[in-house]
Amino acid sequence: MVNILEELKYLDNAATTKLDNRVLEGMMPYFTDLYGNASSTHKLGEKSKSAIENARKEISSAINCNTSEIIFTSGSTESINLAIKGFVESNSHKGNHIITLKTEHKAVLETLRYLETKGIEVTYLDVDSSGIISLEELLQSIKETTLMIAIMYVNNETGVIQEISKIGEIAKERGICFFSDSTQAIGKIEVDVDALNVDMLCFSGHKISGPKGIGVLYIRDGIEITPQIHGGSQEFGLRSGTYNTPLIVGIGIAVKIASNEYKKNFEKAIQLREDILEYFTKNNIGKMAFQRDNTVPNIISIELNDIDAEEFLMFNSSKFFASTGSACNSGLQISSYVIDAIFKNERKQIIRISI
Incomplete structure (x- = not known):
């Protein structure tokens, strides 16, 4: 049996x-007939650019933010590096301390270990037997030099959900940037950036029946970060490189389907x-x-x-x-x-x- x-x-x-068949179907024209570079000013390029902006609109609607706050990357790992390194580089004059969890994804932990070699102090908080952070311990770990709190929404190994909105309130009251890796949350539980009090948030397409190799970084208007990839002026000057139009279209469709269903x-x-x-x-x-x-x-x-x-x-x-x-x-x-x-x-x- x-x-x-x-x-x-x-x-x-x-x-x-x-990959959802509906996502594949929506992507295919941008691999074949609509192959123009979205940075080109001719009609073929404009069609690609329009498709990208439509995807940006779908994603911003799904997580309740402005389209100007959505940056396309190659996935959550790149988004994490851009968010954390970029924020530290732009705001190092304000402090040198970051708070995170011992149970974060390796993309966060390894990024922070790298920054420790550059003079950044990192506090790695414990979780209890349920996998949950102590808000009291978080409060006690905050210093005058604390620049950022980096805590994931849903743990990728255990599925444990952190009290992100409460953590966000703590950060907001103290003027600390709050970044949350939400790769395992998007499409599984509600993700509303205002309700969660997050300043930056990321996720990947391939976790929600979208394509691999594409991700999103939400950056709240007013948050300053330094680009980690230099070249052209794509993605509001924060992430240079030729637009991967098919994959951007794909993640836009995947997010829309995840929201609707x-x-x-x-x-x-x-x-x-x-x-x-x-x-x-x-x-x-x-x-x-x-x-x-x-x-x-x-x-x-x-x-x-x-x-x-x-x-x-x-x-x-x-x-x-x-x-x-x-x-x-x-x-x-x-x-x-x-x-x-x-x-x-x-x-x-x-x-x-x-x-």
Whole structure:
């Protein structure tokens, strides 16, 4: 009898998603007939530019911001580097301290470790056993020199949701820039930049059935950052390089679909999560590692009973595809630093199922 895991087969959507056919269809003309450079002033170029601005409009509408606040990049990793390095470079005269979490994505952690070699002081906050930050500890860690708070909305390994709006309020009251990696939040829970009190926010197309190689960085009007790629004046002078029109069109369509179908997808994810959990508990294989109320329904951390996580996935590798953590650690035979930070190095056998 085929179980729910075998029926779904692909359970690694937090790593990447299948391209939606509607997105592919919308992109195709810009690979073939409408191939003009969006910076060119002739009609073919103008059509590409118009398509880009339409995508910018769709995205700004989805997250409640101005079109001038949307910057297209190659993905969240580039967006993170541009946001953090660019802000530090433009505002280093105001301070040299950044606050983040030990459970952030490696793109944030490695960027900050690089900046530490340039004289930036970084505070890496702990999370509790639920993966949640202590707001009191955050308050205590703020200094007169604190430039930025960088905390992700939804953790990519655990699905844990941070209290972003409250963190944003704390930053706003103290005049501190607040950046949030929202790669795993967009399309899964509501993302409204005003309600969240964020100054900068990023996400990637391939996490929401859009194309790989394209991402978004939201920068609130008035926030100054220094470009990290120099050349032409594309993207309001903040990100030079020839516009990748097909991919920009693709992420615009993907965001629109995610917004329009959010309620349906959310309810479906909740039902699938319960079906998956029932399979693990009924068969005495494992249980949910984190509370439902603190996580998005599409990322499910399963704590296995008396079985090694890697062995479990290897044994079932012909039946379904899942992972033990972030795809960014692929090939590294080490325990997850996120799980270690949450459970304080207590050995846990956890697999990530993402639907």
